[in-house]
Every structure is written in C-alpha cells, then in structure tokens.
Amino acid sequence: xxxxxxxxxxxxxxxxxxxxxxxxxxxxxxxMAQWGDVVREVYGHRGxxxxxxxxxxxxxxxxxxxxxxxxxxxxxxxKLVSMPYVDMAGVVADSPEIERALVxxxxxxxxxxxADCVEVRQAMALSSLGEEGGQGIGEGDHTLSVTQDKAxxxxxxxxxxxxxxxxxxSKLRNQISRGTKEGLTVRVGGDELVSAFYTVFAENMRDLGxxxxxxxxxxxxxxxxxxxxxxxxxxxxxxxxxxAMVCAFEKxxxxxxxxxxxxxxxxxxxxxxxxxxxxxxxxxxxxxxDFGRSTPGEGTYRFxxxxxxxxxxxxxxxxxxGEELSVPNPAGERDRFGKVMACxxxxxxxxxxIIGPMVRGQISx
Numbered sequence: 001x002x003x004x005x006x007x008x009x010x011x012x013x014x015x016x017x018x019x020x021x022x023x024x025x026x027x028x029x030x031x032m033a034q035w036g037d038v039v040r041e042v043y044g045h046r047g048x049x050x051x052x053x054x055x056x057x058x059x060x061x062x063x064x065x066x067x068x069x070x071x072x073x074x075x076x077x078x079k080l081v082s083m084p085y086v087d088m089a090g091v092v093a094d095s096p097e098i099e100r101a102l103v104x105x106x107x108x109x110x111x112x113x114x115a116d117c118v119e120v121r122q123a124m125a126l127s128s129l130g131e132e133g134g135q136g137i138g139e140g141d142h143t144l145s146v147t148q149d150k151a152x153x154x155x156x157x158x159x160x161x162x163x164x165x166x167x168x169x170s171k172l173r174n175q176i177s178r179g180t181k182e183g184l185t186v187r188v189g190g191d192e193l194v195s196a197f198y199t200v201f202a203e204n205m206r207d208l209g210x211x212x213x214x215x216x217x218x219x220x221x222x223x224x225x226x227x228x229x230x231x232x233x234x235x236x237x238x239x240x241x242x243x244a245m246v247c248a249f250e251k252x253x254x255x256x257x258x259x260x261x262x263x264x265x266x267x268x269x270x271x272x273x274x275x276x277x278x279x280x281x282x283x284x285x286x287x288x289x290d291f292g293r294s295t296p297g298e299g300t301y302r303f304x305x306x307x308x309x310x311x312x313x314x315x316x317x318x319x320x321x322g323e324e325l326s327v328p329n330p331a332g333e334r335d336r337f338g339k340v341m342a343c344x345x346x347x348x349x350x351x352x353x354i355i356g357p358m359v360r361g362q363i364s365x
Contacts, residue, residue, distance in 0.1 A: 063093065066092075150316075218245065
C-alpha cells in the first residue's frame with residue numbers, strides 16, 4: 001500500500017528524504033529537502049513534499065518522493081512546480097506505479113488549491129508516460145504538454161585534472177591559457193565570495209534584460225549546503241570579472257549559475273572560469289560535471305559542447321486542468337514582457353538589484 005504524504009499533514013524527516021535520494025540512481029541536488037526550504041525562505045513560496053511509503057519487512061520505507069513549490073503570482077498565475085529556477089527535480093520513485101501515484105497526488109493538490117497548472121521537470125522521461133508523453137496520468141481531467149527544447153550537458157570526468165587537460169585539443173588549451181596571460185586570477189571559496197559573485201551576476205542579468213535573483217538566495221544556498229556549494233571567481237587585479245556557483249550531490253558537481261561581465265570578454269574569462277570549475281571538480285574527486293541547461297544549436301550550447309560533455313534532453317511536463325492550456329508555457333514567460341525586458345537593459349544595475357528580485361521570484365524559469 002502506498003501512502004502519499006505532505007509536509008503539512010504527516011510529513012517526512014528531511015534526513016529520510018535525502019537518504020532516499022542519495023541511494024537512488026535518479027536522485028538530484030534540486031530535489032533535496034533543503035532546496036525547497038531555501039526557496040520558501042527567500043521568496044516566501046510554500047513548499048510541499050510528497051512521499052510514497054510501502055510496508056516492507058514490517059516497517060514503512062520511502063519508495064518515492066516529489067518536491068513541489070506552490071507559486072502564486074498576479075502576473076504569472078498560480079502553479080505547482082518541481083522545481084522553480086532550476087533544470088530538474090521532479091519525481092524519484094522505485095517503480096512507474098509509484099511515480100504515477102505521486103504525480104496524480106500532485107494533480108489533486110493542484111486542483112484543491114485552484115492552481116492553473118502543475119509542472120514537473122525531469123532529467124529523464126516519466127516512465128509511466130513514455131518519452132512522447134503517452135496517456136494515463138490525469139487523463140480526462142488535464143491537458144498534458146511536454147517541452148524538450150532544452151538539454152543538460154554532462155561531462156564524465158577522469159581521475160585527475162591533468163588527465164582532463166591532456167585530453168583537450170591545443171586550441172582549447174590556448175584559449176584557457178589566454179586569460180592567465182592577460183593577468184586574470186582565480187579564487188575558489190565560500191560565502192565570503194558571494195558579494196563578488198553577485199556583482200558579476202547582477203550586471204550580466206541586466207545586460208540580458210532579465211530580472212536578477214535576490215542576493216539572499218545565494219547566501220542561503222551557500223549556508224544551507226556548506227561544504228557542498230562553492231563559488232569560483234575570476235578577477236582582474238582584484239576586480240570581479242567572471243563568476244560561478246557550483247553545488248555537489250553525491251559524485252556529481254553541478255553549475256546552476258555562471259556569469260561574466262561583458263566588457264571583459266576580450267580577456268576570455270569564460271574559458272578560464274569553466275576550466276577552473278572542471279579542475280576543481282576533478283581535484284575533489286567528482287565523477288561528473290553538469291554544465292546546466294542549454295538550447296541545442298545556440299551559442300551557449302556550442303560553448304559548452306567544446307568541453308566534451310554529452311547532451312541529455314530535459315523533460316518538462318505541464319499538466320493543465322481541462323482541455324485547453326490556460327497559462328503560457330515556461331519558455332513563453334519572458335515573451336509576455338519582451339518590451340519590458342528591452343527597457344530593463346537600459347536600467348542602472350543598482351536599480352535592477354532592488355526591483356529585480358521582486359519580479360524574478362515570481363518567474364519559475
């Protein structure tokens with residue numbers, strides 16, 4: 001018998017939740033209990049933890065989990081998302097039947113709350129639906145759409161950074177070395193580097209026309225995942241030029257955020273930044289490095305591809321009540337504010353740092 005619970009009725013201890021993820025092949029950083037807690041603390045969105053239990057050998061064991069965040073916005077609508085702001089989280093379960101039960105319970109919660117949709121972001125296709133979406137879950141009550149236009153880029157790492165360096169073509173090695181020759185230096189550290197990271201990140205987001213996340217988000221990630229989250233910072237004579245945050249889950253190191261200040265592009269800081277992340281990952285004994293999501297064929301995808309990673313399609317499932325989609329898909333959220341984003345690029349960075357988080361917290365992308 002499967003028992004589905006939320007953290008508002010029966011609940012599940014974060015330690016048991018995370019232990020299940022750590023032992024499962026499909027466990028991920030963003031599905032961890034603390035990730036939802038950080039989102040709630042920073043942006044105020046309610047977190048929901050769904051867990052499936054099964055009685056085995058006289059004791060109840062966790063056999064599946066699904067983290068959700070309840071996002072309510074007058075502008076972007078009301079949705080349950082697993083998980084906002086990141087590439088994936090979704091369902092982790094021992095069988096297609098348990099997976100289905102968790103998703104169906106999420107749809108029930110969405111209906112009870114009056115949500116416009118339930119969005120489940122998967123690193124792999126839901127086995128109970130198949131790669132093409134299939135039939136079954138929520139059939140008759142929901143319209144299902146599946147977005148597969150993004151891919152995560154994952155590099156299998158050798159035993160040492162020296163071996164990885166030797167595997168690169170001379171052209172790539174020369175591009176990496178150029179930054180050092182231009183006087184760029186690298187530091188890897190903890191929350192003492194958050195301010196420098198945010199200087200780079202906020203300026204880059206302004207230049208992209210995108211509202212910036214709250215600075216508090218990065219402090220909370222660093223504090224919550226102490227020893228697992230690090231900042232890699234590239235500087236020119238003490239001035240922040242390029243920066244990234246990396247977070248570990250088991251033997252995988254992931255890069256959720258990376259930015260460079262455009263006026264320094266001629267120094268090739270991106271090449272040194274990404275090499276430094278990979279060097280750190282190898283030296284710390286991680287088995288893989290996840291570059292994060294990109295759109296195949298676009299510039300960011302091509303940049304990441306040169307390092308040798310394999311692309312894996314992401315499956316973003318959107319369940320919308322009724323027969324018609326009542327809210328735009330995630331990729332269309334920015335399109336609704338195209339003119340606003342063009343104006344955003346002309347705002348002073350200090351202004352975007354004040355008003356940006358108020359908007360960004362409502363955008364699930």
